[in-house]
Amino acid sequence: MTAVIPAGVETARDLVGPALAAAVETFSPDVRKVAAYHLGLAGPEGALPGAAGGARPGGAPGARGRPPGAGKALRPALTLLSARAANAAPERGVPAAVAVELVHNFSLLHDDIMDGDTERRHRPTAWTVYGTGAAILAGDAMLALAQDVLLEDATPQGVWAARALSAAVQRLIAGQGADLAFEQRDDVSLTECLTMAGDKTAALMSCACSIGSIHVGAPPQLAMGLAAFGAHAGLAFQLTDDLLGIWGAPEVTGKPVRSDLRARKKSLPVVAALSAGTAEARELAALLAREEPLSEDELLLAAELVEAAGGKTWTENEAGTQLAAAHKCLADTDIPGDVRAEFAGIAEFITARQW
Amino acid sequence: MTAVIPAGVETARDLVGPALAAAVETFSPDVRKVAAYHLGLAGPEGALPGAAGGARPGGAPGARGRPPGAGKALRPALTLLSARAANAAPERGVPAAVAVELVHNFSLLHDDIMDGDTERRHRPTAWTVYGTGAAILAGDAMLALAQDVLLEDATPQGVWAARALSAAVQRLIAGQGADLAFEQRDDVSLTECLTMAGDKTAALMSCACSIGSIHVGAPPQLAMGLAAFGAHAGLAFQLTDDLLGIWGAPEVTGKPVRSDLRARKKSLPVVAALSAGTAEARELAALLAREEPLSEDELLLAAELVEAAGGKTWTENEAGTQLAAAHKCLADTDIPGDVRAEFAGIAEFITARQW
Numbered sequence: 220m221t222a223v224i225p226a227g228v229e230t231a232r233d234l235v236g237p238a239l240a241a242a243v244e245t246f247s248p249d250v251r252k253v254a255a256y257h258l259g260l261a262g263p264e265g266a267l268p269g270a271a272g273g274a275r276p277g278g279a280p281g282a283r284g285r286p287p288g289a290g291k292a293l294r295p296a297l298t299l300l301s302a303r304a305a306n307a308a309p310e311r312g313v314p315a316a317v318a319v320e321l322v323h324n325f326s327l328l329h330d331d332i333m334d335g336d337t338e339r340r341h342r343p344t345a346w347t348v349y350g351t352g353a354a355i356l357a358g359d360a361m362l363a364l365a366q367d368v369l370l371e372d373a374t375p376q377g378v379w380a381a382r383a384l385s386a387a388v389q390r391l392i393a394g395q396g397a398d399l400a401f402e403q404r405d406d407v408s409l410t411e412c413l414t415m416a417g418d419k420t421a422a423l424m425s426c427a428c429s430i431g432s433i434h435v436g437a438p439p440q441l442a443m444g445l446a447a448f449g450a451h452a453g454l455a456f457q458l459t460d461d462l463l464g465i466w467g468a469p470e471v472t473g474k475p476v477r478s479d480l481r482a483r484k485k486s487l488p489v490v491a492a493l494s495a496g497t498a499e500a501r502e503l504a505a506l507l508a509r510e511e512p513l514s515e516d517e518l519l520l521a522a523e524l525v526e527a528a529g530g531k532t533w534t535e536n537e538a539g540t541q542l543a544a545a546h547k548c549l550a551d552t553d554i555p556g557d558v559r560a561e562f563a564g565i566a567e568f569i570t571a572r573q574w
Numbered sequence: 575m576t577a578v579i580p581a582g583v584e585t586a587r588d589l590v591g592p593a594l595a596a597a598v599e600t601f602s603p604d605v606r607k608v609a610a611y612h613l614g615l616a617g618p619e620g621a622l623p624g625a626a627g628g629a630r631p632g633g634a635p636g637a638r639g640r641p642p643g644a645g646k647a648l649r650p651a652l653t654l655l656s657a658r659a660a661n662a663a664p665e666r667g668v669p670a671a672v673a674v675e676l677v678h679n680f681s682l683l684h685d686d687i688m689d690g691d692t693e694r695r696h697r698p699t700a701w702t703v704y705g706t707g708a709a710i711l712a713g714d715a716m717l718a719l720a721q722d723v724l725l726e727d728a729t730p731q732g733v734w735a736a737r738a739l740s741a742a743v744q745r746l747i748a749g750q751g752a753d754l755a756f757e758q759r760d761d762v763s764l765t766e767c768l769t770m771a772g773d774k775t776a777a778l779m780s781c782a783c784s785i786g787s788i789h790v791g792a793p794p795q796l797a798m799g800l801a802a803f804g805a806h807a808g809l810a811f812q813l814t815d816d817l818l819g820i821w822g823a824p825e826v827t828g829k830p831v832r833s834d835l836r837a838r839k840k841s842l843p844v845v846a847a848l849s850a851g852t853a854e855a856r857e858l859a860a861l862l863a864r865e866e867p868l869s870e871d872e873l874l875l876a877a878e879l880v881e882a883a884g885g886k887t888w889t890e891n892e893a894g895t896q897l898a899a900a901h902k903c904l905a906d907t908d909i910p911g912d913v914r915a916e917f918a919g920i921a922e923f924i925t926a927r928q929w
Contacts, residue, residue, distance in 0.1 A: 247748030247773075249755045329714060333707030352688030352754050355710060359684060360747045362714060366721045367740040370733050378728040381736075385722040392715045393602030399707050400604045418602075 225564040231296035234309060235316045242317055242368060246360050253357035257328055257345045293565065294319050294427040300561055301431030301445055304554040312431035314368050318384055319427045321365035326391055326423075328358035333399060334482060341473040362388070369434070380434040387426035394419025401485040405508060412490040416457040417450065424453025428562070444552030445562075451545035452566045458538035459570050461486040462531065465522050471573050477518045480525075483507055487537070492530030499528040542570050580919040586651035589664060590671045597672055597723060601715050608712035612683055612700045648920065649674050649782040655916055656786030656800055659909040667786035669723050673739055674782045676720035681746055681778075683713035688754060689837060696828040717743070724789065735789040742781035749774025756840040760863060767845040771812040772805065779808025783917070799907030800917075806900035807921045813893035814925050816841040817886065820877050826928050832873045835880075838862055842892070847885030854883040897925050 243254045255261035295316040302312030330336070331344040332351055338344060346354035365388075369381040397415040401407045428449030429442045463472050464479030464486055479486045489507070493500055503524040506517060513521065525531060545566045549559050598609045610616035650671040657667030685691070686699040687706055693699060701709035720743075724736040752770040756762045783804030784797045818827050819834030819841055834841045844862070848855055858879040861872060868876065880886060900921045904914050 246744070247751055249751035250747060325714075329710050333710060350754075351706070353751065355684050355688060356747050356751050356754070359680075359714075359717060360744065362717055363721075363740055363743040363747070366718075367737060367744075370737050370740070373730055373733040375728055378725050378733060382722060382725050385718055385725070388718040389601070389715065389722075392605060392711055392718070396602055396604035396708065396711050399705075399711070 223568070225296065225561060225568055227296040227300060227561045227565065228292045228568075230309070231299050231316065232292040234299060234313055235292070235295040235320065238313050238317045239320055242321065242364055243361075245364070246357075249353070250357050250360045253328075253345050253349045253353050254324075254361060256348065257324060257354075257357060259340065259342075263348050293569070294323055294424070296565060297424070297427040297449065297562070298431040300558055300565075301428050302435050303431075304445060304552075304558045304562075305432040305435050305437035305441060306555070307431075307435040311435050314371065315380055315430045315434045316427075318365040318368045318380075319423065319430060321361040321368065322384060322388055322391070323423060325358040325361040325365070326395070328354050328361070330395060333395070336474070336478070336482075338474060372434070376434055376436045380430050383426055383430050383433050387422045390418040390422035394422070398485075402483060404485075405504070407485045407490055407493075409487075409490050409494050412485060412487055413454070416454060416461075416487060420457040420460070421450045421453030424456060425449035428452070441552060441554065444548055445554075448545050448548035448552065448562065448566075451541045451548060452569060455538045455541040455545060455566065456569045458487055458534050458541065459572065461488055462534055462538075463573070465489075465525060466531070467573065477522055480518050480521045481513065488525050488530035488534040490530075491533040491537075492525040492528035495528040495530070497528050499524045503528060538570050542566060578923070580651065580916060580923055582651040582655060582916045582920065583647045583923075585664070586654050586671065587647040589654065589668055590647070590650035590675065593668050593672045594675055597676065597719055598716075600719070601712075604708070605712050605715045608683075608700050608704050608708050609679075609716060611703065612709075612712060613679060614695065614697075618703050648924070649678055649779070651920060652779070652782040652804065652917070653786040655913055655920075656783050657790050658786075659800060659907075659913045659917075660787040660790050660792035660796060661910070662786075662790040666790050669726065670735055670785045670789045671782075673720040673723045673735075674778065674785060676716040676723065677739060677743055677746070678778060680713040680716040680720070681750070683709050683716070685750060688750070691829070691833075691837075693829060727789070731789055731791045735785050738781055738785050738788050742777045745773040745777035749777070753840075757838060759840075760859070762840045762845055762848075764842075764845050764849050767840060767842055768809070771809060771816075771842060775812040775815070776805045776808030779811060780804035783807070796907060796909065799903055800909075803900050803903035803907065803917065803921075806896045806903060807924060810893045810896040810900060810921065811924045813842055813889050813896065814927065816843050817889055817893075818928070820844075820880060821886070822928065832877055835873050835876045836868065843880050843885035843889040845885075846888040846892075847880040847883035850883040850885070852883050854879045858883060893925050897921060 239258065240260055243251060243258065243260065246254055252261070252265050255265065256263055298316035298319050299309040299312040302315070303309050327339065328345055331339060332346045332354055336344055337347050345357065365384060366381050369377055369384060371377070394415050394417070397411070398419055401415065425446045426449070429446040432442045432445055461479065464474070464484065465477055465488060467474070469476040475481065480489070493504055503521060506513070506521050506524065546563060549562055594613065595615055598606060598613065598615065601609055607616070607620050610620065611618055653671035653674050654664040654667040657670070658664050682694065683700055686694060687701045687709055691699055692702050700712065720739060721736050724732055724739060726732070749770050749772070752766070753774055756767070756770065780801045781804070784801040787797045787800055816834065819829070819839065820832055820843060822829070824831045830836065835844070848859055858876060861868070861876050861879065901918060904917055
């Protein structure tokens with residue numbers, strides 16, 4: 220299945236990118252440098268990374284084999300659509316889109332430290348370039364700014380939007396906390412793992428899909444319908460992400476091959492495989508329980524065992540189920556037809572993507 | 575000079591402690607455990623640390639030779655006073671006090687990681703007990719919750735208070751960023767160092783002194799007067815803290831002896847000494863420029879050189895100047911006399927403290 224970038228993603232990048240760049244400009248120089256690098260707005264020394272695309276948050280230098288930064292404009296696109304769903308101009312969704320992007324990037328900055336990830340978006344992660352302390356601080360600054368961007372509008376809607384974002388942030392943190400805790404356990408259930416993914420990924424996606432409408436004063440029923448759509452689409456996104464974390468091509472994903480197995484992540488395909496109760500599941504469990512790092516051959520074997528134990532098929536099926544549920548939520552929500560079609564297009568794109 | 579804990583500090587602990595504990599209860603179990611430990615609400619395994627004082631945020635186990643947790647209730651006391659300054663009952667300052675405490679503790683959790691500090695409040699720091707990732711997350715959760723606590727009140731005052739807190743958080747982050755950057759430099763000026771301290775410490779103290787009044791709808795003039803008082807008192811606090819970081823008794827401060835010199839911190843006494851242009855200043859600069867860790871004897875020598883180059887005297891004098899400026903701001907602000915007296919008492923206590 221080929222994945223065509225929905226038109227709304229490009230539009231969102233053009234509308235939200237400059238506002239995000241302006242928001243980051245408010246940081247102190249030491250903090251701004253790290254944030255700008257992480258967002259692909261600047262190279263390690265603060266210079267823009269090349270003339271073409273450099274001014275765009277998506278324009279990461281050295282991107283190879285995929286549309287530059289398409290992934291990063293997904294949430295903004297959803298948030299602008301969310302404003303349009305409530306019959307507002309997409310421009311009115313920009314503050315909420317900036318806030319969601321700031322939260323998303325705060326979590327990437329901090330997660331990369333916690334997970335020890337050294338590469339993201341085809342570049343060295345911020346903590347490897349500037350040190351752990353500077354990367355923690357840049358994430359902190361983004362998190363704090365996200366709330367403030369929404370509160371520039373001191374109306375009740377501004378407060379509702381800020382609180383919706385807060386709730387998503389707390390779930391995101393709970394999910395990452397569970398993810399970290401899972402690494403120390405060998406008895407994680409598929410239910411726990413789905414809850415974790417719902418918190419870690421789907422909560423912010425759900426927020427991205429609804430906060431634009433909340434911020435322009437949509438009726439609760441509409442916002443809740445969009446939030447439900449986003450929750451299902453977000454789970455489909457994470458299921459796809461977990462498949463790519465094992466079987467994705469590193470030159471496309473921008474992460475090392477089989478990176479999730481390398482880090483012994485209790486990702487959904489792995490936990491589904493471990494729960495299968497087959498000989499392959501037991502062999503996989505024994506392999507992942509080993510103290511020492513796994514060799515490249517062992518990582519390949521682990522990937523084969525996940526597949527043989529049914530972890531890949533389960534994950535693909537569950538992604539399909541979540542995608543179908545997302546479409547059902549869309550159909551049940553009273554929004555303009557063109558907006559519904561664009562939401563649906565992004566949901567399809569999310570699960571068909573290769574990165 | 576003996577430092578008597580102002581009565582308001584005890585009252586604040588009783589009013590704000592339970593609200594802070596309740597706020598932390600909203601975190602997911604993995605995150606809550608770390609936050610509760612950091613706040614002294616629980617031991618490493620989640621149990622309360624002993625019957626006496628265990629339910630209080632200040633009741634850290636193993637505290638020796640100082641009033642348990644007195645330091646931690648300073649900001650809440652200032653915030654409750656700030657509400658009273660605007661003729662509101664102290665209880666109405668509780669949400670703002672909780673928000674300020676959450677921000678303060680977020681910054682302690684993250685700073686301990688960045689600075690590699692292994693002991694705080696006479697206990698191992700959270701990152702040494704639970705790991706860096708879990709400590710980063712607990713800090714993140716506190717930062718996000720701080721804003722949300724204020725927005726439970728969806729009035730314009732709630733938004734103003736949240737934005738005042740955001741501004742303080744951004745300055746706090748800028749200050750910590752500068753502090754980290756200073757460690758890589760040997761040409762930090764005293765002006766830069768004072769700006770850093772103003773951002774890192776005084777901004778949140780200034781917020782603590784004014785946010786209670788903002789949250790209850792005080793006139794801007796009053797809030798600005800209290801903010802100015804807090805900015806000066808906060809600088810006096812940091813100057814005192816820097817003196818204790820070199821000459822404080824470890825059994826009282828809860829930190830290793832001469833910890834700031836050990837970490838080669840560009841603290842105010844050190845930078846003042848380095849700026850003196852004397853033979854002692856040059857000897858100190860040479861000592862601090864050494865690659866290898868300093869021995870205990872060398873740390874003692876460094877402390878003596880800071881004093882001989884005038885760094886101790888300068889810092890003591892500057893603390894006195896800031897304290898006087900704080901008193902002047904108080905005198906110029908139209909608040910009830912008993913509130914003014916309590917603010918003044920806390921400012922005196924801050925600079926006379928031994929911890």
